[in-house]
Amino acid sequence: MASETRDIIVNGLWKQNPGIVQILGMCPTLAVSSSLVNGLSLGLATTMVMALANTAAALVSRLVPPAVRIPVYILIIATLVTMVDLLMHAYLLQLYLVLGIYIPLIVVNCIVLARVEAYASKHGAFYSFLDGLMMGLGLSLVLAALGGLREIFGKGLLLSGLDLAFGPAANAYVIHVLPNYQGLLLAILPPGAFIGLGLLIAARNRIEEIRALEPRAVSLQPQQAD
Amino acid sequence: MIGSPFVLKEHNSVRFTMIKVMAALIPGTLAHAWFFGPGIWLSLIWCGLLGIGFEAMILVVRGRPLQAALTDGSVLLTAWLLALSVPTLAPWWLYMTGMFFAVVVAKHLYGGLGQNLFNPAMVGYGALIISFPVYMTQWAAPAPLANYLPNLSDAFDLMFIGGNITPDAYTSATVLDSLKTATRGGHTVMDAFSQPIHGLIAGKGMELVAMMYLFGGLFLIANRLITWHIPAAFLAAIALTAGVLWQIDPAHHADPLFHLLAGGAMLGAFFIATDPVTACTTPRGKLIFGGLAGFLTVIIRTYGGYPDGVAFSVLILNSAAPLIDAFSQPRVFGHAKGGRAGR
Incomplete structure (x- = not known):
């Protein structure tokens, strides 16, 4: 039981990370990751949809005839996205205006349907929920890292746009990482998203490479009971 | 030995x-x-x-x-x-x-x-x-x-x-800048060309630098460091595209000679588009590569947001070079077209 839970967490956050391993859901990853706040907020909105969609799909999967499962899943996802969309419109208007079309577009984000189809339709509600949550968080991490990188190199700032979510007072938390920085417009513009994502993928591959080279000293030690 | x-x-x-x-x-x-x-x-x-x-x-x-x-x-x-x-x-x-x-x-x-x-x-x-x-x-x-x-x-x-x-x-401002500013602002090419930066044909000084690049480029061809295909196709396509636009509306488009000597056209034709690593390698491929790059250069200069288009058109064609090469393989002696053995 516990190992299943651990596998789901490790898969979502690292081993099968949707952003940099499965390379799914590129549309928002590339389009909204111009700052940490933007990236993370869209990531969290997606996470919410994924966790709930996976749970709902797992609950109804036995009732749905296989031939029409995809339309049914899309309906579930669309309903949840509409809820998230209306909630953000009501409570986070500034952020909602910045993210714009990308919130409704979560419906067609392939990672959401991919997890529903590949995981939730074959597993129980709890694990499906966990899978959606972890995959969503994995995507959020990538979006946040990419957004943060692009923001630092593009504007020399970090956490700019925090006021969109928490009001003008949050401007005090904006970090000026590189003072007197000219700004590298390339990082903010679309090419920066592609270059940044490529670098993140390369960094992950490199870490995996180094880990594969390391002698497995850990496995020699007595395993602790889980 | x-x-x-x-x-x-x-x-x-x-x-x-x-x-x-x-x-x-x-x-x-x-x-x-x-x-x-x-x-x-x-x-x-x-x-x-x-x-x-x-x-x-x-x-x-x-x-x-x-x-x-x-x-x-x-x-x-x-x-x-x-x-x-x-x-x-x-x-x-x-x-x-x-x-x-x-x-x-x-x-x-x-x-x-x-x-x-x-x-x-x-x-x-x-x-x-x-x-x-x-x-x-x-x-x-x-x-x-x-x-x-x-x-x-x-x-x-x-x-x-x-x-x-x-x-x-x-x-x-360079001549291409002043041309862009003039045509954007609803003025004619003549307004741009009456600016002091405009020399005999293109930019004052820069037109002669471009001529020197041309001489350097001919030296490269004479020494067989590059073949004639890419520069010839590139420059011909610039002249042709600019010529067509110029014929249609001479008031708002610069003449072909201007386009050949302005900006990075000459440097691009002989030294940048001919990079053996990133350009096409087959003779027909080189002609297609140079021609499309020259065409895009004038199109970007005329309709794009940036004054010069040499760099962007070369980069775009760089990404297309492997595809062009794949479709422009020359016939191997003794083989029919398409790589199959001939009879």
Whole structure:
């Protein structure tokens, strides 16, 4: 039981990370990751949809005839996205205006349907929920890292746009990482998203490479009971 | 002691080729220094040092041997081309950013010389013009126009310290800038051409620099370092596209000769589009490559957001080069077209 839970967490956050391993859901990853706040907020909105969609799909999967499962899943996802969309419109208007079309577009984000189809339709509600949550968080991490990188190199700032979510007072938390920085417009513009994502993928591959080279000293030690 | 194949290796090495290409750049660079002041030497040296520095750094990171890659001269050629493409007397960090993108991103992240998909110097230029449009349009004014022609110590001051000479004193819009401004503002080409920056055919001073690039390019063809296909197709396509537009509406489109001698057309035709690594390799492919790049150059100049389109069109065609090569394979002797054995 516990190992299943651990596998789901490790898969979502690292081993099968949707952003940099499965390379799914590129549309928002590339389009909204111009700052940490933007990236993370869209990531969290997606996470919410994924966790709930996976749970709902797992609950109804036995009732749905296989031939029409995809339309049914899309309906579930669309309903949840509409809820998230209306909630953000009501409570986070500034952020909602910045993210714009990308919130409704979560419906067609392939990672959401991919997890529903590949995981939730074959597993129980709890694990499906966990899978959606972890995959969503994995995507959020990538979006946040990419957004943060692009923001630092593009504007020399970090956490700019925090006021969109928490009001003008949050401007005090904006970090000026590189003072007197000219700004590298390339990082903010679309090419920066592609270059940044490529670098993140390369960094992950490199870490995996180094880990594969390391002698497995850990496995020699007595395993602790889980 | 004669061994086969009968090729004089030292005359065919990467280093020798690079040195010859750099020699072909000398007339153009001299003309540049004559018209725009000696600052170009400073930016050449600075770009060269940066190139060697970045190359050494990334080679260490990649765990590759230093000597072979550092002494083949390719990074110096990249540096030279970038220095000629970027406005002279730009601040030091501008060159540094450009060389970083050229050497580290465009060349070594793709696997080093011979593996790079895009022309390194043009990737550096592209990154700069997208990121720092203001600095990238502050070209030094040609000597006959400049209120003040910066000497070497002024150039050093401007590049590395910041200087207290305002850019207005020594910079001016290029002809392509003034053409874009005029046609955007509803004026005619004649309005743009009556500006003092306009010389006999294209930019004052710059038109002669372009002629020198042409001579250097002919030297390259004569020495068989490049074939005629890409430059001829590139220049012909520029002339043809510009000619058609000019015929349709001469009031709002510059004449073909202007397009051939303005901006980076000549430098691009002989030194940038012909990069053996990133361009097409088959004869027909080279014609298609050069032709499309020339066509896109005029289209970007006329309808695009940036004044010059050489860098972007070369980069776009770089990405299409493998595809063009695949569809333009010459017939192998003894085989029917399409690679099958003939009867």
